[in-house]
Amino acid sequence: MATIKDVARTAGVSTATVSAVMNDTAFVSPELRARVVTAIRELRYEPSLAARNLRRNRSQLIALAVADLSNPFYARIVWSAEAAVAAWGYSLVLFNSDEKPDTERRILSRIRTLGCDGMVLVPVGAANQYQPHEFEGIATVLLGRPIEGNSADTVSIDNRAAGRQAVDYLLDLGHRRIGSVTGPMQLSTSKGRLDGMIDAMAARGLTPQPGHVRSGEFREEAAYSVARDMMGSPDRPTAIYVANGVMAIGVMRAIADLGLRCPQDVSVASTDTVAGAGGLKPRLTRTEHPIADMTNEALRLLVDRIEERVSEPVRNIVFQPALIVGESCAPLRKDIG
Amino acid sequence: MATIKDVARTAGVSTATVSAVMNDTAFVSPELRARVVTAIRELRYEPSLAARNLRRNRSQLIALAVADLSNPFYARIVWSAEAAVAAWGYSLVLFNSDEKPDTERRILSRIRTLGCDGMVLVPVGAANQYQPHEFEGIATVLLGRPIEGNSADTVSIDNRAAGRQAVDYLLDLGHRRIGSVTGPMQLSTSKGRLDGMIDAMAARGLTPQPGHVRSGEFREEAAYSVARDMMGSPDRPTAIYVANGVMAIGVMRAIADLGLRCPQDVSVASTDTVAGAGGLKPRLTRTEHPIADMTNEALRLLVDRIEERVSEPVRNIVFQPALIVGESCAPLRKDIG
DNA sequence: CCCCGATAGCTAATCGTTTCGCTGAACTTT
DNA sequence: AAAGTTCAGCGAAACGATTAGCTATCGGGG
Numbered sequence: 001m002a003t004i005k006d007v008a009r010t011a012g013v014s015t016a017t018v019s020a021v022m023n024d025t026a027f028v029s030p031e032l033r034a035r036v037v038t039a040i041r042e043l044r045y046e047p048s049l050a051a052r053n054l055r056r057n058r059s060q061l062i063a064l065a066v067a068d069l070s071n072p073f074y075a076r077i078v079w080s081a082e083a084a085v086a087a088w089g090y091s092l093v094l095f096n097s098d099e100k101p102d103t104e105r106r107i108l109s110r111i112r113t114l115g116c117d118g119m120v121l122v123p124v125g126a127a128n129q130y131q132p133h134e135f136e137g138i139a140t141v142l143l144g145r146p147i148e149g150n151s152a153d154t155v156s157i158d159n160r161a162a163g164r165q166a167v168d169y170l171l172d173l174g175h176r177r178i179g180s181v182t183g184p185m186q187l188s189t190s191k192g193r194l195d196g197m198i199d200a201m202a203a204r205g206l207t208p209q210p211g212h213v214r215s216g217e218f219r220e221e222a223a224y225s226v227a228r229d230m231m232g233s234p235d236r237p238t239a240i241y242v243a244n245g246v247m248a249i250g251v252m253r254a255i256a257d258l259g260l261r262c263p264q265d266v267s268v269a270s271t272d273t274v275a276g277a278g279g280l281k282p283r284l285t286r287t288e289h290p291i292a293d294m295t296n297e298a299l300r301l302l303v304d305r306i307e308e309r310v311s312e313p314v315r316n317i318v319f320q321p322a323l324i325v326g327e328s329c330a331p332l333r334k335d336i337g
Numbered sequence: 338m339a340t341i342k343d344v345a346r347t348a349g350v351s352t353a354t355v356s357a358v359m360n361d362t363a364f365v366s367p368e369l370r371a372r373v374v375t376a377i378r379e380l381r382y383e384p385s386l387a388a389r390n391l392r393r394n395r396s397q398l399i400a401l402a403v404a405d406l407s408n409p410f411y412a413r414i415v416w417s418a419e420a421a422v423a424a425w426g427y428s429l430v431l432f433n434s435d436e437k438p439d440t441e442r443r444i445l446s447r448i449r450t451l452g453c454d455g456m457v458l459v460p461v462g463a464a465n466q467y468q469p470h471e472f473e474g475i476a477t478v479l480l481g482r483p484i485e486g487n488s489a490d491t492v493s494i495d496n497r498a499a500g501r502q503a504v505d506y507l508l509d510l511g512h513r514r515i516g517s518v519t520g521p522m523q524l525s526t527s528k529g530r531l532d533g534m535i536d537a538m539a540a541r542g543l544t545p546q547p548g549h550v551r552s553g554e555f556r557e558e559a560a561y562s563v564a565r566d567m568m569g570s571p572d573r574p575t576a577i578y579v580a581n582g583v584m585a586i587g588v589m590r591a592i593a594d595l596g597l598r599c600p601q602d603v604s605v606a607s608t609d610t611v612a613g614a615g616g617l618k619p620r621l622t623r624t625e626h627p628i629a630d631m632t633n634e635a636l637r638l639l640v641d642r643i644e645e646r647v648s649e650p651v652r653n654i655v656f657q658p659a660l661i662v663g664e665s666c667a668p669l670r671k672d673i674g
Numbered sequence: 675c676c677c678c679g680a681t682a683g684c685t686a687a688t689c690g691t692t693t694c695g696c697t698g699a700a701c702t703t704t
Numbered sequence: 705a706a707a708g709t710t711c712a713g714c715g716a717a718a719c720g721a722t723t724a725g726c727t728a729t730c731g732g733g734g
Binding site: 013014015016017027028029051053054055056057124205311 | 711712713714715716718719720721
């Protein structure tokens with residue numbers, strides 16, 4: 001690989017001038033500029049980011065650490081993020097914490113070592129598991145799950161509203177015995193959605209039955225077994241609110257395996273389902289997140305911080321979910337009410 | 338951020354010693370080692386990759402450039418690749434060429450500038466669109482689509498076998514008027530799969546009708562319109578072989594929109610569908626690729642090259658597809674045969 | 675008692691950029 | 705014509721690590 005010195009020598013100028021031409025950082029006479037440009041082309045010179053970054057203390061890298069790459073929801077985020085990062089002139093370094101706090105901790109340290117200019121993090125741990133120094137000195141945006149007491153910018157969804165919307169819909173259809181399959185309670189996401197459900201029921205003077213609220217990991221398998229258990233009992237709910245897209249797939253499978261039909265025997269509504277899981281029949285009634293918008297916003301905030309165009313302390317952007325009506329919910333049947 | 342000098346000063350040793358401790362590259366007495374380790378912990382020192390890389394001419398970065406991040410097939414590759422890259426001690430830089438050769442060209446140059454140690458590329462261009470220098474000096478593995486005449490290692494699927502398997506299955510069910518919706522002909526992937534189809538039909542003395550073989554971009558929309566057109570005509574095929582997973586979704590939608598039923602009115606078989614698109618009803622009969630195995634193998638080859646444990650010129654690994662029988666194919670009905 | 679070999683640890687050069695501070699030619703201003 | 709300005713372009717010092725080559729210490733053999 002040709003270096004800046006080679007270019008300088010070939011063009012008969014100093015390295016400073018080549019640098020000036022490359023970065024348009026000082027006036028260079030047309031003649032010298034032309035010589036430099038020719039030399040660059042001739043030698044196929046490409047500047048070494050390693051050297052530039054060492055000097056500038058920048059890396060042009062933005063890290064994205066998501067909670068579970070096998071989840072289409074996060075795959076969708078990755079897709080949007082790659083586009084946004086490229087549009088801002090950075091490159092994307094991708095990490096998968098696989099919902100494991102330990103892995104996440106290693107990733108955080110790695111991001112630091114790589115000298116990433118910023119990171120977008122979908123945190124997987126509880127608020128008290130983070131040390132302040134893990135976020136120091138590197139621009140951070142938390143996506144999807146805020147961490148209480150953390151001083152990073154945040155882009156999230158109104159989870160409580162999501163739970164409320166979905167369960168309100170089920171209540172409007174006449175359901176009263178409504179169950180829920182939800183994620184780990186230490187995550188604000190799970191908690192918020194469940195709170196929304198409770199809000200909605202409380203507004204009509206109802207409370208969920210204890211055995212009808214189950215939580216487990218945000219995984220298809222966990223949801224399957226939990227749902228199978230819950231739906232196997234005689235006083236099973238007539239409708240279920242599932243707090244996560246992949247979990248919904250597990251729940252649907254459990255229902256089918258129990259010989260129940262959706263929506264005839266049981267209605268299912270969920271939150272955060274990805275449009276692409278779209279082939280699923282019946283199509284889910286769900287609250288959807290504006291993933292692309294959220295991701296773009298997260299990167300806007302991040303780049304703002306990186307390029308220091310921002311002074312305010314912490315910005316918290318909350319998006320609203322939208323209820324998408326599918327075919328997975330039906331009015332309560334008289335005979336099973 | 339603390340630097341190696343700070344650590345050296347605090348521990349009362351030279352930077353060389355600190356480096357030796359960090360990299361285990363020379364014998365250091367237990368006493369000094371202890372002092373160094375303490376200082377490192379105390380200052381929370383993390384070495385700067387930028388500096389290390391400048392010196393070592395390494396970046397610890399592996400680039401992955403896929404053809405279309407919105408396609409679950411590639412999302413699956415990304416998932417596997419992240420895990421494999423991390424397991425080998427590198428970090429993953431992700432790019433989406435979006436099936437656009439121009440974008441891909443920019444990506445290649447960016448990868449070079451970043452100084453990535455290696456790259457895994459799912460190429461989107463025709464063989465003659467690549468300049469040899471675009472691959473020079475950087476370890477490369479082509480994934481999925483070989484480029485003829487290119488000297489990079491390759492991991493691919495036996496596309497011809499995939500086409501043959503799927504179409505053989507349709508033929509075994511009695512179908513004779515078989516159509517195909519396939520991708521761009523300049524891609525070896527599309528061509529191979531179509532050739533396989535032709536092989537299978539030829540083996541029974543058949544050839545596809547000209548109007549029954551349509552190609553378009555590897556996108557759902559393209560497939561939708563092409564299929565809609567093909568299936569709208571009176572002598573429409575009784576079975577379709579679709580060369581790609583997302584295209585299959587488009588085809589299924591076209592069939593439904595035309596008021597046809599699958600598999601009763603038309604059988605559909607495809608190649609490369611991702612298991613996760615699994616909710617799709619009826620479940621597709623398809624040839625599947627061992628994505629995780631292919632990706633792992635690609636990274637093994639790549640790391641081999643990067644760490645120069647390899648001398649042979651070019652390695653070409655070809656995986657075999659597996660036929661997965663779903664519910665989207667039925668025996669030929671007498672009345673429409 | 676001297677010399678030599680082994681080796682722990684240090685000094686300093688190096689990687690390829692950016693950028694500060696300087697030089698000196700060309701122009702202005704009196 | 706002398707003095708002051710301007711500014712294109714250069715030289716060299718960073719940035720933070722690795723590493724070749726050197727020094728000094730120690731133990732052992734003759």
